[in-house]
Amino acid sequence: xxxxxxxxxxxxxLVAPELLNKLLVRADGRAARIVEVEAYAGxxxxxxxxxxxxxxxxxxxxxPPGHLYVYFTYGMHWGSNAVCGEVGEGVGVLLRAAEPVxxxxxxxxxxxxxxxxxxxxxxxxxLSQAFGITRELDGADLVLGDRGIRIVSDGTPPPADPVVGxxxxxxxxxxxxxxxHVPDHPHVSVRPRRP
DNA sequence: TTGAGGATTCTC
DNA sequence: AGAATCCTCAAA
Numbered sequence: 001x002x003x004x005x006x007x008x009x010x011x012x013x014l015v016a017p018e019l020l021n022k023l024l025v026r027a028d029g030r031a032a033r034i035v036e037v038e039a040y041a042g043x044x045x046x047x048x049x050x051x052x053x054x055x056x057x058x059x060x061x062x063x064p065p066g067h068l069y070v071y072f073t074y075g076m077h078w079g080s081n082a083v084c085g086e087v088g089e090g091v092g093v094l095l096r097a098a099e100p101v102x103x104x105x106x107x108x109x110x111x112x113x114x115x116x117x118x119x120x121x122x123x124x125x126x127l128s129q130a131f132g133i134t135r136e137l138d139g140a141d142l143v144l145g146d147r148g149i150r151i152v153s154d155g156t157p158p159p160a161d162p163v164v165g166x167x168x169x170x171x172x173x174x175x176x177x178x179x180x181h182v183p184d185h186p187h188v189s190v191r192p193r194r195p
Numbered sequence: 196t197t198g199a200g201g202a203t204t205c206t207c
Numbered sequence: 208a209g210a211a212t213c214c215t216c217a218a219a
Contacts, residue, residue, distance in 0.1 A: 013199095024219060040202070045206095047202070048202085049202075052217090055215075055216070056215080057214080057217090058214080071202075071214095072213080072215090073200095073202070073203070073213095073214080073215095074200095074201060074203050074204080074211080074212070074213085074214095075201090075203095075211070075212030075213035075214070076203080076204080076211070076212055076213080077203050077204070079202060079203085081202085096202085112205095113204080113205065115218060123203070124202065124203075125204060126203090126204075127202050129204095167202070168202080169201085169202055169203065170201095170202060171200090171201085174206050178215090182200070182207070186203055189203095
C-alpha cells in the first residue's frame with residue numbers, strides 16, 4: 001500500500017528509519033527496497049541544502065511533504081529525497097541505497113557501469129540513475145504517483161536494529177547521527193575511505 | 196559577473 | 208588518489 005501523506009509529515013529523523021524496507025516503485029515496473037537513508041533538517045542542519053532558506057534549487061524541499069526533491073551535483077549526479085515535515089520547513093530524507101527487486105534488466109540498462117547487481121543502486125547517484133530520476137521528476141508526488149513514481153510498503157517492517165551513524169559526503173554537521181541502514185546489507189553504499 | 200564547492204562515481 | 212563535469216549561490 002502507498003504510504004500516506006501523514007507518514008511524511010514529521011521530523012525527517014523520525015521518518016528516515018521508517019523508510020527502510022519500503023519500496024521505491026516506478027510505473028514502468030522498476031522497484032527497489034530502500035536499505036539506506038539520511039535525514040536533512042532545514043534551518044537546524046548546516047549540511048542541508050535548505051539550511052540558508054529557500055532558493056530556486058531547493059524550492060521543492062520547502063513544499064508539501066510526500067513529494068520527491070531531486071537535486072544535481074558534481075556536474076553529473078542526481079540525488080533523490082522524500083520531502084518531510086510541514087510546508088516551509090525544508091526538511092527531507094535522502095534515499096541513499098536500495099536493493100532492486102523488479103525491473104532489474106531495466107536498471108542494468110540504465111546503469112552500464114554497474115558490474116554487479118550490488119552496484120545498481122548502492123549510492124544516491126546510482127539509485128537515481130537506476131530509476132531514471134532527473135530534474136523532470138523534481139516535485140513528483142510520491143503519494144499520488146502522478147508522475148509514475150511512488151513509495152509503497154509490502155508489509156515488511158523496518159529493521160528493529162538499524163545501523164545509525166554520521167552522514168556521508170558532507171563537510172558540515174559531520175557528527176549528526178542521521179544516517180540509517182539495514183544491518184549487514186550488501187546493497188548499502190560503501191563509506192569512502194578517510195583522506 | 197565570478198568563482199568556489201558540491202548530500203558522487205568511476206577508473207587508474 | 209585523481210578525474211570527470213556543470214549547476215548553484217553568495218559575494219563582489
